Amino acid sequence: MLTILLMALATYVTRAGGLWLANRLTLSERMEAWLGYIPGAILVSLVAPAVLASGLPETLAGLAVVLVALRTGSLPLAMVVGVGAVLLFRTLGSGLA
Amino acid sequence: MSFSLYGALEGARRCAPIAVSGFAIGLVFGVLARQAGIGAAETVLMSALVFSGAAQFVVLGLWTAPLPVATIVLTTLIIGLRHLLMGAALSPWFSKLPRLKAYGSVYFMADENWAFAMNEFTKGRRDAAFLLGGGLAMVVSWTSATLIGRTVGDALEEPSRWGLDFAFTAIFLALLVGMWRGKSDLLPWVAAAAVAVAADAWLPGQWYILLGGLAGSIAGAVRSGY
Numbered sequence: 001m002l003t004i005l006l007m008a009l010a011t012y013v014t015r016a017g018g019l020w021l022a023n024r025l026t027l028s029e030r031m032e033a034w035l036g037y038i039p040g041a042i043l044v045s046l047v048a049p050a051v052l053a054s055g056l057p058e059t060l061a062g063l064a065v066v067l068v069a070l071r072t073g074s075l076p077l078a079m080v081v082g083v084g085a086v087l088l089f090r091t092l093g094s095g096l097a
Numbered sequence: 098m099s100f101s102l103y104g105a106l107e108g109a110r111r112c113a114p115i116a117v118s119g120f121a122i123g124l125v126f127g128v129l130a131r132q133a134g135i136g137a138a139e140t141v142l143m144s145a146l147v148f149s150g151a152a153q154f155v156v157l158g159l160w161t162a163p164l165p166v167a168t169i170v171l172t173t174l175i176i177g178l179r180h181l182l183m184g185a186a187l188s189p190w191f192s193k194l195p196r197l198k199a200y201g202s203v204y205f206m207a208d209e210n211w212a213f214a215m216n217e218f219t220k221g222r223r224d225a226a227f228l229l230g231g232g233l234a235m236v237v238s239w240t241s242a243t244l245i246g247r248t249v250g251d252a253l254e255e256p257s258r259w260g261l262d263f264a265f266t267a268i269f270l271a272l273l274v275g276m277w278r279g280k281s282d283l284l285p286w287v288a289a290a291a292v293a294v295a296a297d298a299w300l301p302g303q304w305y306i307l308l309g310g311l312a313g314s315i316a317g318a319v320r321s322g323y
Contacts, residue, residue, distance in 0.1 A: 017180070
Protein backbone atom coordinates (compact mmCIF):
# COMPACT_ATOMS: atom_id res chain seq x y z
CA MET A 1 0.00 0.00 0.00
CA LEU A 2 2.87 2.35 0.85
CA THR A 3 4.44 1.47 -2.51
CA ILE A 4 1.29 2.56 -4.31
CA LEU A 5 1.15 5.85 -2.41
CA LEU A 6 4.79 6.50 -3.28
CA MET A 7 4.08 5.67 -6.92
CA ALA A 8 1.18 8.13 -6.86
CA LEU A 9 3.44 10.78 -5.37
CA ALA A 10 6.17 10.15 -7.97
CA THR A 11 3.67 10.51 -10.82
CA TYR A 12 2.15 13.67 -9.34
CA VAL A 13 5.58 15.25 -8.95
CA THR A 14 6.14 14.81 -12.70
CA ARG A 15 2.63 16.03 -13.54
CA ALA A 16 2.93 19.19 -11.45
CA GLY A 17 6.69 19.76 -11.86
CA GLY A 18 6.68 21.03 -15.45
CA LEU A 19 3.95 23.57 -14.73
CA TRP A 20 5.64 24.61 -11.49
CA LEU A 21 9.01 25.17 -13.13
CA ALA A 22 7.60 26.99 -16.14
CA ASN A 23 5.53 29.27 -13.87
CA ARG A 24 8.58 30.23 -11.84
CA LEU A 25 10.84 31.15 -14.71
CA THR A 26 10.15 34.31 -16.63
CA LEU A 27 9.69 33.03 -20.13
CA SER A 28 12.10 34.35 -22.69
CA GLU A 29 11.09 34.36 -26.35
CA ARG A 30 13.32 31.38 -26.83
CA MET A 31 11.51 29.44 -24.08
CA GLU A 32 8.12 30.34 -25.55
CA ALA A 33 9.16 29.17 -28.99
CA TRP A 34 10.38 25.93 -27.43
CA LEU A 35 7.14 25.40 -25.46
CA GLY A 36 5.14 25.92 -28.65
CA TYR A 37 6.92 23.04 -30.32
CA ILE A 38 6.44 20.57 -27.45
CA PRO A 39 2.88 19.32 -28.17
CA GLY A 40 3.59 18.32 -31.77
CA ALA A 41 6.95 16.79 -30.87
CA ILE A 42 5.46 14.73 -28.02
CA LEU A 43 2.57 13.50 -30.17
CA VAL A 44 4.94 12.58 -33.02
CA SER A 45 7.10 10.68 -30.52
CA LEU A 46 4.10 8.85 -29.07
CA VAL A 47 3.01 7.51 -32.47
CA ALA A 48 6.26 7.21 -34.45
CA PRO A 49 7.44 3.79 -33.19
CA ALA A 50 3.94 2.30 -33.47
CA VAL A 51 3.29 3.63 -36.97
CA LEU A 52 6.75 3.58 -38.58
CA ALA A 53 8.52 0.66 -36.92
CA SER A 54 5.89 -1.97 -35.99
CA GLY A 55 5.14 -3.36 -39.44
CA LEU A 56 3.26 -2.75 -42.66
CA PRO A 57 -0.27 -3.15 -41.18
CA GLU A 58 0.35 -0.36 -38.65
CA THR A 59 1.91 1.93 -41.27
CA LEU A 60 -0.99 1.42 -43.69
CA ALA A 61 -3.57 1.89 -40.93
CA GLY A 62 -1.74 5.07 -39.88
CA LEU A 63 -1.99 6.34 -43.44
CA ALA A 64 -5.73 5.60 -43.45
CA VAL A 65 -6.16 7.56 -40.20
CA VAL A 66 -4.30 10.57 -41.61
CA LEU A 67 -6.45 10.53 -44.76
CA VAL A 68 -9.70 10.31 -42.79
CA ALA A 69 -8.58 13.06 -40.40
CA LEU A 70 -7.63 15.32 -43.35
CA ARG A 71 -10.91 14.67 -45.16
CA THR A 72 -13.39 14.75 -42.28
CA GLY A 73 -11.61 16.27 -39.28
CA SER A 74 -13.53 13.83 -37.10
CA LEU A 75 -11.50 12.23 -34.31
CA PRO A 76 -13.95 9.44 -33.38
CA LEU A 77 -14.28 8.47 -37.04
CA ALA A 78 -10.49 8.47 -37.45
CA MET A 79 -10.19 6.22 -34.40
CA VAL A 80 -12.79 3.74 -35.65
CA VAL A 81 -11.19 3.64 -39.11
CA GLY A 82 -7.75 3.16 -37.56
CA VAL A 83 -8.81 0.25 -35.37
CA GLY A 84 -10.75 -1.34 -38.26
CA ALA A 85 -7.87 -0.87 -40.70
CA VAL A 86 -5.22 -2.30 -38.39
CA LEU A 87 -7.43 -5.28 -37.67
CA LEU A 88 -8.01 -5.84 -41.38
CA PHE A 89 -4.36 -5.45 -42.41
CA ARG A 90 -3.13 -7.65 -39.55
CA THR A 91 -5.60 -10.36 -40.52
CA LEU A 92 -4.59 -10.11 -44.18
CA GLY A 93 -0.93 -10.16 -43.17
CA SER A 94 -1.24 -13.28 -41.04
CA GLY A 95 -3.35 -14.92 -43.78
CA LEU A 96 -0.57 -14.40 -46.30
CA ALA A 97 2.22 -15.49 -44.00
CA MET B 98 -8.89 31.85 -18.89
CA SER B 99 -12.18 30.51 -17.55
CA PHE B 100 -12.77 27.32 -15.59
CA SER B 101 -16.40 26.28 -15.93
CA LEU B 102 -18.57 23.24 -15.51
CA TYR B 103 -19.40 23.58 -19.19
CA GLY B 104 -15.70 23.33 -20.04
CA ALA B 105 -15.32 20.22 -17.90
CA LEU B 106 -18.33 18.56 -19.53
CA GLU B 107 -16.99 19.45 -22.97
CA GLY B 108 -13.66 17.84 -22.03
CA ALA B 109 -15.41 14.71 -20.83
CA ARG B 110 -17.49 14.56 -24.00
CA ARG B 111 -14.52 14.97 -26.34
CA CYS B 112 -12.45 12.39 -24.41
CA ALA B 113 -15.31 9.85 -24.29
CA PRO B 114 -14.01 7.70 -27.19
CA ILE B 115 -10.62 7.61 -25.46
CA ALA B 116 -12.23 6.67 -22.16
CA VAL B 117 -13.98 3.77 -23.90
CA SER B 118 -10.72 2.45 -25.39
CA GLY B 119 -9.08 3.02 -22.01
CA PHE B 120 -11.77 0.85 -20.48
CA ALA B 121 -10.65 -2.12 -22.59
CA ILE B 122 -7.02 -1.59 -21.60
CA GLY B 123 -8.06 -1.20 -17.94
CA LEU B 124 -9.77 -4.58 -18.04
CA VAL B 125 -6.52 -6.15 -19.22
CA PHE B 126 -4.57 -4.34 -16.53
CA GLY B 127 -6.94 -5.74 -13.88
CA VAL B 128 -6.49 -9.28 -15.20
CA LEU B 129 -2.70 -9.01 -15.27
CA ALA B 130 -2.59 -7.44 -11.80
CA ARG B 131 -4.49 -10.43 -10.47
CA GLN B 132 -1.97 -12.76 -12.13
CA ALA B 133 0.87 -10.73 -10.64
CA GLY B 134 -0.67 -11.31 -7.21
CA ILE B 135 -1.60 -7.72 -6.39
CA GLY B 136 -4.57 -7.48 -4.01
CA ALA B 137 -7.93 -6.23 -5.31
CA ALA B 138 -8.01 -3.08 -3.16
CA GLU B 139 -4.41 -2.24 -4.04
CA THR B 140 -5.00 -2.78 -7.76
CA VAL B 141 -8.00 -0.44 -7.80
CA LEU B 142 -6.20 2.15 -5.67
CA MET B 143 -3.25 2.05 -8.04
CA SER B 144 -5.48 2.85 -11.01
CA ALA B 145 -7.26 5.63 -9.14
CA LEU B 146 -4.16 7.26 -7.61
CA VAL B 147 -1.31 6.60 -10.04
CA PHE B 148 -3.57 6.77 -13.14
CA SER B 149 -0.81 6.04 -15.61
CA GLY B 150 -1.24 3.05 -17.90
CA ALA B 151 2.41 3.05 -18.94
CA ALA B 152 3.76 3.08 -15.39
CA GLN B 153 1.25 0.55 -14.11
CA PHE B 154 1.91 -2.05 -16.82
CA VAL B 155 5.68 -1.76 -16.42
CA VAL B 156 5.44 -2.07 -12.65
CA LEU B 157 3.49 -5.33 -12.97
CA GLY B 158 6.70 -6.95 -14.18
CA LEU B 159 8.54 -5.72 -11.09
CA TRP B 160 5.91 -6.91 -8.59
CA THR B 161 7.75 -9.76 -6.84
CA ALA B 162 8.20 -10.63 -3.17
CA PRO B 163 10.05 -9.02 -1.46
CA LEU B 164 8.70 -5.94 -3.16
CA PRO B 165 11.50 -3.80 -4.71
CA VAL B 166 9.88 -0.57 -3.51
CA ALA B 167 12.71 1.78 -4.52
CA THR B 168 12.94 0.29 -8.03
CA ILE B 169 9.18 0.51 -8.50
CA VAL B 170 8.98 4.15 -7.39
CA LEU B 171 12.03 5.16 -9.43
CA THR B 172 10.65 3.43 -12.52
CA THR B 173 7.34 5.25 -12.06
CA LEU B 174 9.21 8.54 -11.77
CA ILE B 175 11.22 7.92 -14.95
CA ILE B 176 8.17 6.89 -16.95
CA GLY B 177 6.46 10.07 -15.76
CA LEU B 178 9.25 12.40 -16.90
CA ARG B 179 7.42 13.19 -20.14
CA HIS B 180 4.76 14.88 -17.96
CA LEU B 181 7.35 17.58 -17.16
CA LEU B 182 7.37 18.66 -20.80
CA MET B 183 3.59 18.37 -21.05
CA GLY B 184 3.05 20.45 -17.90
CA ALA B 185 5.48 23.10 -19.15
CA ALA B 186 3.53 23.29 -22.40
CA LEU B 187 0.34 24.02 -20.41
CA SER B 188 1.90 26.86 -18.46
CA PRO B 189 1.00 29.75 -20.84
CA TRP B 190 -2.65 29.03 -20.04
CA PHE B 191 -2.52 27.45 -16.59
CA SER B 192 -0.29 30.13 -15.04
CA LYS B 193 -3.33 32.43 -15.11
CA LEU B 194 -5.45 30.08 -12.99
CA PRO B 195 -5.77 30.01 -9.19
CA ARG B 196 -3.25 27.54 -7.79
CA LEU B 197 -5.71 24.95 -6.53
CA LYS B 198 -7.40 24.69 -9.93
CA ALA B 199 -4.12 24.49 -11.83
CA TYR B 200 -2.38 21.99 -9.58
CA GLY B 201 -5.60 20.03 -8.99
CA SER B 202 -6.17 19.72 -12.74
CA VAL B 203 -2.71 18.41 -13.57
CA TYR B 204 -3.30 15.51 -11.18
CA PHE B 205 -5.62 14.22 -13.94
CA MET B 206 -3.27 15.00 -16.83
CA ALA B 207 -2.72 11.97 -19.06
CA ASP B 208 -1.32 11.88 -22.60
CA GLU B 209 -4.76 11.84 -24.19
CA ASN B 210 -6.68 14.57 -22.39
CA TRP B 211 -3.55 16.72 -22.46
CA ALA B 212 -3.34 16.33 -26.25
CA PHE B 213 -7.02 17.25 -26.61
CA ALA B 214 -6.66 20.21 -24.26
CA MET B 215 -3.59 21.58 -26.07
CA ASN B 216 -5.54 21.30 -29.29
CA GLU B 217 -8.38 23.35 -27.76
CA PHE B 218 -6.13 26.01 -26.26
CA THR B 219 -4.01 26.53 -29.38
CA LYS B 220 -7.26 26.98 -31.34
CA GLY B 221 -8.13 29.81 -29.01
CA ARG B 222 -10.69 28.16 -26.75
CA ARG B 223 -10.15 29.29 -23.22
CA ASP B 224 -11.73 26.94 -20.72
CA ALA B 225 -9.05 25.30 -18.57
CA ALA B 226 -11.54 22.86 -17.00
CA PHE B 227 -11.41 20.94 -20.28
CA LEU B 228 -8.33 19.03 -19.07
CA LEU B 229 -9.95 18.15 -15.75
CA GLY B 230 -13.22 16.99 -17.34
CA GLY B 231 -11.44 14.74 -19.81
CA GLY B 232 -9.19 13.38 -17.07
CA LEU B 233 -12.12 12.62 -14.76
CA ALA B 234 -13.93 10.71 -17.52
CA MET B 235 -10.76 8.72 -18.13
CA VAL B 236 -9.92 7.98 -14.49
CA VAL B 237 -13.47 6.78 -13.76
CA SER B 238 -13.44 4.51 -16.80
CA TRP B 239 -9.89 3.28 -16.14
CA THR B 240 -10.51 2.54 -12.46
CA SER B 241 -13.86 0.79 -12.89
CA ALA B 242 -12.42 -1.31 -15.74
CA THR B 243 -9.50 -2.25 -13.50
CA LEU B 244 -11.93 -3.38 -10.80
CA ILE B 245 -13.92 -5.48 -13.28
CA GLY B 246 -10.78 -7.01 -14.81
CA ARG B 247 -9.37 -7.79 -11.38
CA THR B 248 -12.66 -9.47 -10.38
CA VAL B 249 -13.50 -11.30 -13.59
CA GLY B 250 -9.98 -12.58 -14.08
CA ASP B 251 -8.87 -14.67 -16.98
CA ALA B 252 -11.97 -14.52 -19.16
CA LEU B 253 -10.55 -11.67 -21.23
CA GLU B 254 -8.33 -11.64 -24.24
CA GLU B 255 -5.50 -9.45 -25.43
CA PRO B 256 -6.72 -6.07 -26.74
CA SER B 257 -4.29 -6.31 -29.68
CA ARG B 258 -6.45 -9.12 -31.00
CA TRP B 259 -9.18 -6.60 -31.64
CA GLY B 260 -6.92 -3.82 -32.85
CA LEU B 261 -7.74 -1.76 -29.73
CA ASP B 262 -4.07 -1.16 -29.02
CA PHE B 263 -4.16 1.04 -32.14
CA ALA B 264 -7.04 3.22 -30.88
CA PHE B 265 -4.72 5.58 -29.00
CA THR B 266 -2.26 5.75 -31.88
CA ALA B 267 -5.12 6.65 -34.23
CA ILE B 268 -6.37 9.44 -31.94
CA PHE B 269 -2.89 10.90 -31.53
CA LEU B 270 -2.35 10.79 -35.30
CA ALA B 271 -5.66 12.50 -36.01
CA LEU B 272 -4.84 15.21 -33.44
CA LEU B 273 -1.45 15.68 -35.10
CA VAL B 274 -3.11 16.29 -38.46
CA GLY B 275 -5.02 19.18 -36.87
CA MET B 276 -1.87 20.55 -35.22
CA TRP B 277 0.12 21.00 -38.43
CA ARG B 278 0.98 24.69 -38.68
CA GLY B 279 2.91 24.53 -41.93
CA LYS B 280 6.43 23.98 -43.15
CA SER B 281 8.00 25.20 -39.91
CA ASP B 282 6.75 22.01 -38.25
CA LEU B 283 8.47 19.70 -40.73
CA LEU B 284 11.95 19.71 -39.21
CA PRO B 285 10.85 19.34 -35.55
CA TRP B 286 8.42 16.55 -36.42
CA VAL B 287 10.97 14.63 -38.47
CA ALA B 288 13.55 15.06 -35.69
CA ALA B 289 11.04 13.86 -33.07
CA ALA B 290 10.04 10.83 -35.17
CA ALA B 291 13.65 9.83 -35.91
CA VAL B 292 14.77 10.12 -32.29
CA ALA B 293 11.64 8.37 -30.97
CA VAL B 294 12.02 5.41 -33.33
CA ALA B 295 15.74 5.09 -32.52
CA ALA B 296 15.15 5.40 -28.76
CA ASP B 297 12.34 2.87 -28.89
CA ALA B 298 14.63 0.41 -30.68
CA TRP B 299 17.66 0.84 -28.42
CA LEU B 300 16.42 1.93 -25.01
CA PRO B 301 14.09 0.11 -22.64
CA GLY B 302 10.70 1.43 -21.54
CA GLN B 303 9.22 4.79 -22.39
CA TRP B 304 12.33 6.92 -22.93
CA TYR B 305 11.35 7.39 -26.57
CA ILE B 306 8.51 9.79 -25.68
CA LEU B 307 10.67 12.11 -23.61
CA LEU B 308 13.71 12.00 -25.90
CA GLY B 309 11.68 12.43 -29.10
CA GLY B 310 9.72 15.28 -27.52
CA LEU B 311 12.92 17.03 -26.43
CA ALA B 312 14.67 16.52 -29.78
CA GLY B 313 11.71 17.77 -31.79
CA SER B 314 10.93 20.82 -29.66
CA ILE B 315 14.58 21.87 -29.43
CA ALA B 316 15.00 21.43 -33.19
CA GLY B 317 11.94 23.64 -33.67
CA ALA B 318 13.24 26.38 -31.35
CA VAL B 319 16.69 26.32 -32.97
CA ARG B 320 15.19 26.48 -36.45
CA SER B 321 13.12 29.55 -35.51
CA GLY B 322 16.41 31.31 -34.99
CA TYR B 323 16.89 31.07 -31.22
